[in-house]
Amino acid sequence: xxxxxxxxxxxxxxxxxxxxxxxxxxxxxxxxxxxxxFDAAVELNSIARGSVDHENVTLPSPHKPxxxxxxxxxxxxxxxxxxxxxxxxxxxxxxxxxxxxxxxxLNVSSTYAMLAVADAVCLQHLSDSxxxxxxxxxxxxxxxxxxxxxxxxxxRSRKIELIxxxxxxxxFEEFQPHVTVACSVDxxxxxxxxxxxxxxxxxxxxxxxxxx
Numbered sequence: 001x002x003x004x005x006x007x008x009x010x011x012x013x014x015x016x017x018x019x020x021x022x023x024x025x026x027x028x029x030x031x032x033x034x035x036x037x038f039d040a041a042v043e044l045n046s047i048a049r050g051s052v053d054h055e056n057v058t059l060p061s062p063h064k065p066x067x068x069x070x071x072x073x074x075x076x077x078x079x080x081x082x083x084x085x086x087x088x089x090x091x092x093x094x095x096x097x098x099x100x101x102x103x104x105x106l107n108v109s110s111t112y113a114m115l116a117v118a119d120a121v122c123l124q125h126l127s128d129s130x131x132x133x134x135x136x137x138x139x140x141x142x143x144x145x146x147x148x149x150x151x152x153x154x155x156r157s158r159k160i161e162l163i164x165x166x167x168x169x170x171x172f173e174e175f176q177p178h179v180t181v182a183c184s185v186d187x188x189x190x191x192x193x194x195x196x197x198x199x200x201x202x203x204x205x206x207x208x209x210x211x212x
Contacts, residue, residue, distance in 0.1 A: 022139040023076040027086060027130055029123070031065040031179060037103055041065040041115060041181045044106065044194060048113065048182035051193045056183045067101075067117055067177045069127040070134065072167035078137040085133040093126055103179065106197045110147075111185055113194045117177035124175055131171045138167040145169065 031038045038060070045059040057063050074082055101120035106113065117123065141164075148159045148169055159169035170176060184190045 021076045022073040023079070025072070025074050025079075025082065026066075026068050027070045027134075028066040028068045029126075031067070033060070037115070037179065038065050040103070041179050044113065044115070044181040048184070048190065048193055052182065052184045052189045053186045054184045057180060059181065065179050065181075067120075067123060067179060069123070069177075070130050070168065070171065073139040073142055074134070074137050075139055082134050082137050085137070086130055089129040089133040090126070093122075093129055101177070104198060106181075106194060107178070108191050108194055108196045111183055111187055111190070112180060113182040113190060114178040114180050117179065120177050123177050127175050127177075128172060131166055131168075135166050140167075142167045 031041065042059045042065065045057055049055045049058065059065055101117050101123055103115040103117050105116045105118075107116050108114075144160055144163050148156060148163070150156075151159065155174075159174060162171055162174060163169050182190060182194060
């Protein structure tokens with residue numbers, strides 16, 4: 001069991017966007033160590049690292065299994081304001097609901113392998129709250145990733161709109177929580193090592209997160 005107060009900022013310096021200095025921030029919730037979801041992510045990553053060249057994820061260290069709630073470029077002089085806004089959003093949510101989530105499917109798409117998170121209404125609420133609380137601090141006019149243009153309408157236009165307003169294509173109704181377990185440019189080897197699979201919940205894939 002963990003508390004949403006343990007939401008972390010994974011901060012990495014990034015190249016400047018437009019005229020403003022920026023910092024890339026992954027606001028995420030870590031998966032509880034020794035939980036079934038944590039163990040599954042580590043096991044799948046081990047399989048990928050043993051059979052896929054150019055694998056870029058190493059679990060459980062230095063990378064940690066986590067669910068990203070909001071990832072974008074922020075103004076680098078607003079870090080303290082961002083932290084305060086996230087803390088406030090978490091505290092307000094913790095007064096209203098408990099949170100549990102699990103995974104029953106492994107999805108491999110292009111260069112990524114991900115455990116899709118299911119039954120996570122609370123994570124949707126948390127992501128929405130954090131996006132609304134921090135969007136004033138993002139770097140404006142962020143570029144649209146090339147993969148967005150390959151999407152069908154109306155999803156393509158909606159994601160472009162979200163990038164324009166919030167700096168991310170994966171927020172609000174486009175939020176798809178997941179735990180990344182592998183990433184490699186060797187897409188054929190990745191798909192062969194970790195084929196997309198549905199898992200029955202009775203296998204124990206899942207985790208519980210307590211709010212408050």
